[in-house]
Amino acid sequence: MSGPHRVVVLALNGVIPFELGIPARIFGRALDVEDRPLYEILTCTIDGNPVRTDADFSISVDHGSELLATADTVVIPASYELGPAFDEGYLSPELAAAFEHIRPGTRLVSICTGSYILAAAGLLDGLRATTHWRNTDHFQRVYPKVNVDPDVLFVDEGHILTSAGVASGVDLCLHIVRRDHGMEVANTVARRCVVPPWRDGGQAQYIRRPLADKPSESTADARHWALEHLGDPITLADLATRANMSVRTFSRRFRDEVGTTPNRWLTSRRVDRARELLEESDLSIDAIAARTGFGTATSMRQHMNEALGVSPSAYRRTFKAPA
Known part of the structure; x- marks a missing residue:
C-alpha cells in the first residue's frame, strides 16, 4: 500500500x-x-x-x-x-x-x-x-x-x-x-454514518411544489398499495386506476411528488425488498425473485446489477447475518 x-x-x-x-x-x-x-x-x-x-x-x-x-x-x-x-x-x-x-x-x-x-x-x-x-x-x-x-x-x-x-x-x-x-x-x-448508501430519484423531489387540492389527487395511496403487492404484476395503468387518474396525469403527478418515474420507483422498491430478503431470510434466489415481482432470478440479477453493481448471490454473501 x-x-x-x-x-x-x-x-x-x-x-x-x-x-x-x-x-x-x-x-x-x-x-x-x-x-x-x-x-x-x-x-x-x-x-x-x-x-x-x-x-x-x-x-x-x-x-x-x-x-x-x-x-x-x-x-x-x-x-x-x-x-x-x-x-x-x-x-x-x-x-x-x-x-x-x-x-x-x-x-x-x-x-x-x-x-x-x-x-x-x-x-x-x-x-x-x-x-x-x-x-x-x-x-x-x-x-x-x-x-x-x-x-x-x-x-x-x-x-x-x-x-x-x-x-x-x-x-x-x-x-x-x-x-x-x-x-x-x-x-x-x-x-x-447512519445514512442511506444511495437515494432514489433526483433533487426534483425536494423542490417545493403546490400540494394536491384534495388528498384523493395524490399518488400516495397508489404507492402504499404497490408496496403491499410488490410480488404481483403491477402496471402503470394499475397504479393510475388506484389513484383514479389517467395514466398521463398520474405519471406527471407521481414525478412531481416523488422525483422519479413510477416504473423506476417500483423497480427500486422491489430491489429494496429483495435486499431485505437476501439479508434476513434463507429463501432461494428464485423464491425472492417471485416474491418481489421480478419473476425470474435472471430479471432480479439484471436489476440488482444495474442498481447496486452486484449480483443477488454476491449481495447475500456480503450482508447476510450469520445464523
Missing part, C-alpha cells in the same frame, strides 16, 4: 460548515480490511488564514493553497461569498492563483454551488454538471457551455464530479468511495 488517497478540501469565505464537514466524515470512515484509512483528508484556505463561515463562527486551518499541489482529489464545498464566479463567470485573481497549484489529472469535486468555481475555471465546458436546484437556471445562464442537469443528485464525468444542494454531497462522496473501493466499503461507511 503506497499510502492513503489524499483529499484536500478548499474552504472559502462564507463556507457552509455542514458541507465543509462532509468529505472528512465520509472519506474518513473508509477503511481497508485491516482497518487502515483509505483516505487522508486535509483542509486548506487560499492563504492559510482563517475563513468566515455562513454560521456565527470562523474556522482556522493549518494549510494554504499550496497544499492543493499534493492532492489526489480536490473538493470545493459551497460558499455564500463566491464573488465574481457567481454572477460574472470568472475566478478572482487569488482563487485563480490557488487553482494553478492543482496538478493535471487531479480529481475535482464540487458540493452544491461549489460547481460555480469549477465552471468559472473553464473546467466544466462541454460537460454535464449540476448544482443546487435553486441555482440551475442561473448557473446555465452564466455558463452556457456547461450541460446543466437540474434533476440529479450528482454527476460523474470521470475526473470531475459535481453534486446538487447540501446533503447531496453525502451521496456524491459515497459514490466516490463506491467507485474507488467497491460496494462493501461504501455500504459500511454509510452504515457508520
